[in-house]
Amino acid sequence: xxxxxxxxxxxxxxxxxxxxxxxxxxxxxxxxxxxxxxxxxxxxxxxxxxxxxxxxxxxxxxxxxxxxxxxxxxxxxxxxxxxxxxxxxxxxxxxxxxxxxxxxxxxxxxxxxxxxxxxxxxxxxxxxxxxxxxxxxxxxxxxxxxxxxxxxxxxxxxxxxxxxxxxxxxxxxxxxxxxxxxxxxxxxxxxxxxxxxxxxxxxxxxxxxxxxxxxxxxxxxxxxxxxxxxxxxxxxxxxxxxxxxxxxxxxxxxxxxxxxxxxxxxxx
Numbered sequence: 331x332x333x334x335x336x337x338x339x340x341x342x343x344x345x346x347x348x349x350x351x352x353x354x355x356x357x358x359x360x361x362x363x364x365x366x367x368x369x370x371x372x373x374x375x376x377x378x379x380x381x382x383x384x385x386x387x388x389x390x391x392x393x394x395x396x397x398x399x400x401x402x403x404x405x406x407x408x409x410x411x412x413x414x415x416x417x418x419x420x421x422x423x424x425x426x427x428x429x430x431x432x433x434x435x436x437x438x439x440x441x442x443x444x445x446x447x448x449x450x451x452x453x454x455x456x457x458x459x460x461x462x463x464x465x466x467x468x469x470x471x472x473x474x475x476x477x478x479x480x481x482x483x484x485x486x487x488x489x490x491x492x493x494x495x496x497x498x499x500x501x502x503x504x505x506x507x508x509x510x511x512x513x514x515x516x517x518x519x520x521x522x523x524x525x526x527x528x529x530x531x532x533x534x535x536x537x538x539x540x541x542x543x544x545x546x547x548x549x550x551x552x553x554x555x556x557x558x559x560x561x562x563x564x565x566x567x568x569x570x571x572x573x574x575x576x577x578x579x580x581x582x583x584x585x586x587x588x589x590x591x592x593x594x595x596x597x598x
Contacts, residue, residue: 395452402443405436406459429466436463437472454483458490461497465504473501481517492521492531499534503541512538529555529564536571545580557585 410432411425426432440460444453461476477498484491499514512535519531532555539548552568552575559565576582 392450395447395450399452399456402439405439433463433466458494465497465501470501470505489524492518492527508538508542525562528562529559533564533567545575549575549580550583553583553585
């Protein structure tokens, strides 16, 4: 009996265990599908390589575009001298003869730059000074197209979005499209713009409301702005605009917003 048990044990020991069976099956499966697997691995490797190359050349393209944008924007620093012909120093561009000539040059330079660097962040950045130049030239449709592209393509936390919405609002206002201008300035008010432009979105809304004949509504907005932003430019402008409305017989309301000092105290 013991001998039989020992023989069975030796037989069992000589038999392949489950891991060996599965390993053999896996090896057979791999051998049969070696070519397909090899192709898949190659595809993965090539795909990763292509992605890396795309990223590399994209970075190189962005770097090149950024440098060229800096050179292109040098036109903004060229002065304007009207009525007096001046000889530029050697190696420098002569002054512009008029603001119109300067803005026309800005539009052409930035339009050419954007055409040469489509799809880059630098091309998006260039659209902001382009829109402002178009506005100054009276090409309000061109300005709206430029500012609209910036608001669409720029990052949502971009502080320059406030400037784009402001330019968009100005262009609509110049075209007499007050409802659209009001909407642009509302969008401007929702963007984090830093201390310099803080509250300006609300101030512009009040201006448009006055132009629409809604002086009481404008007065309330200005009173709130004066209370909440007393120490910035928008607050001072609101104070001046409220004085004008009061002189026109508009009742200056109590602010619905707590004064800035009270807000600071509550926050602490």
